[in-house]
Amino acid sequence: MTATASRVLVLNSGSSSVKYQLLDMEPDSAGGSAAGTRLAVGLVERIGEETSRLAHTPLATGGGTRETEGPIADHEAALKAVAAELSADGLGLDSPQLAAIGHRVVHGGLKFTAPTVIDDAVLKEIERLVPVAPLHNPANITGIRTAQALRPDLPQVAVFDTAFHTTMPEYAARYAIDVETADAHRIRRYGFHGTSHAYVSRKTAGLLGKDPSEVNVIVLHLGNGASASAVAGGRCVDTSMGLTPLEGLVMGTRSGDIDPAVTFHLKRVAGMSEDDVDVLLNKKSGLVGLCGDNDMREIRRRIDEGDERARLAFDIYIHRLKKYIGAYTAVLGRVDAVAFTAGVGENAAPVRAAAVAGLEEMGLAVDADLNAVRSGEPRLISPEYARVAVAVVPTDEELEIAQQTYALVNA
Incomplete structure (x- = not known):
């Protein structure tokens, strides 16, 4: 060079x-x-x-x-x-x-x-x-x-994508299945969207005027694919996606968390093949499976017109988000910020407001005026009195990849 x-x-x-x-x-x-x-x-x-x-x-x-x-x-x-x-x-x-x-x-x-x-x-x-x-x-x-x-x-x-999540402790990364079988077939939680979670957690710390080592952040990467992470002092300690990007939050076309026995049931009762089930859970589920649309803007438009199917899809999406915010609050013990990112997280103010609504006892709140602002810059949307900051942080996975690449070849 x-x-x-x-x-x-x-x-x-x-x-x-x-x-x-x-x-x-x-x-x-x-x-x-x-x-x-x-x-x-x-x-x-x-x-x-x-x-x-x-x-x-x-x-x-x-x-x-x-x-x-x-x-x-x-x-x-x-x-x-x-x-x-x-x-x-x-x-x-x-x-x-x-x-x-x-x-x-x-x-x-x-x-x-x-x-x-x-x-x-x-x-x-x-x-x-x-x-x-x-x-x-x-x-x-x-x-x-x-x-x-x-x-x-x-x-x-x-x-x-998985590298940022390799800091998870073993008790968070392992599934409760036979250890020998899991090890033989490399079955464990790997997590994905790691470059985004790394970038956003670091930017969120900067937004608070602190070093990443001082901050605990829940990152919500909400795009067509969606994932959550619990980041303690700059290190991932838990994340919602698992062996594959199918686990976790409700996504555009993916189911997220589901009873694994559903797959056996569909094969035995519906006569579906493994490929059929794979396509169902990865491409015909999530928001598109619930209401026929995976574009949050269209879903909100339908809700405004009184569409109950769109409303139910939105409510299921938000319910899952709240569960992960609560779970990762428990995992972290202390949360300094919740950061929304990616296409939906950065642009859908109703999603951010609904995800935080009712969580005031956990120190979370959103200022309606701040939440309504559209900007390409990292920003806080929580009121000054809120114990936990709520942030919108545009992700930049390409810049993160470039920074990591350049640092490595110049080391």
Whole structure:
């Protein structure tokens, strides 16, 4: 890496998509831009289809979004198309200013507790974890291999969704099943959205004017996928997602917590196959299963029109949130802040208000005027008298991945 290499390309490879951001991790000498300045962002979607789409925004040049449509056969073709777009803006992958490529990897098991430079042994271990992350790790691996082929000389770094949660004590991470069976098949709570929980818990501490080591935070990452975490002094001590991202809160299309015997019942009584049950719980449950919509804005609109099915879905969603806030208050013993983040958490004021309503005895309250403000900045929405701060903290997983990647290659 050259002395001037300060850029990190962040790749989030899905099964048929690639999200990317190019960031500069060094502030300029005049103080005109801060570390983590975005130079370009983009998305390639519908990879492998005739109508693939690439949307690229060159923020460094102030240009508008460029969109192209046409067949993009595979991830190699997708990354080559991304490289061409970056080159057109003078930001190409061959630039000596590019320090590393950071990859989001969903599942790192217990082995990977921190960002890791990728070599053959690391890739093999990520492959070994495919059975516990069949929807995500294969796509992450494809993105890594493609990027390695394009820039074999450049450090490639894996940043794992599960890493932040590896600090959980054993009594929080283990399920109460036969130990030998659990160990043989790596069955335990791993947790996900770790880069978001790490970023938001740290930002929340800053919002309170304290070091993360001094603060206990409940983080509620509420997007189409949703998870909660209990963070004590900067370390995760419990989280709602488990072996897979299915456990925990009610989500857009996932059920969250459910009696495991429901799966046996559906197989025996409804004649459903394992794949049928998998699709039901992951893609046809949650809010979409309850009311047919997984967009909280649409659900609120329907509620305002008197739709009882939408109202019930919302109430179930909020009930589960309250249960986790209460449970993690007990786990932490002292809570300094509850932080809402991700698409729903950052934008749905009615969700925040409802989740906290009735919890005044626990020190929680929301100021209606502060809660109604729309802003892209971290902010408190609790009244001054509240014993526990309630915050809205926009998450930035790409910046977190870039920061961890850059710190590792510069260590």
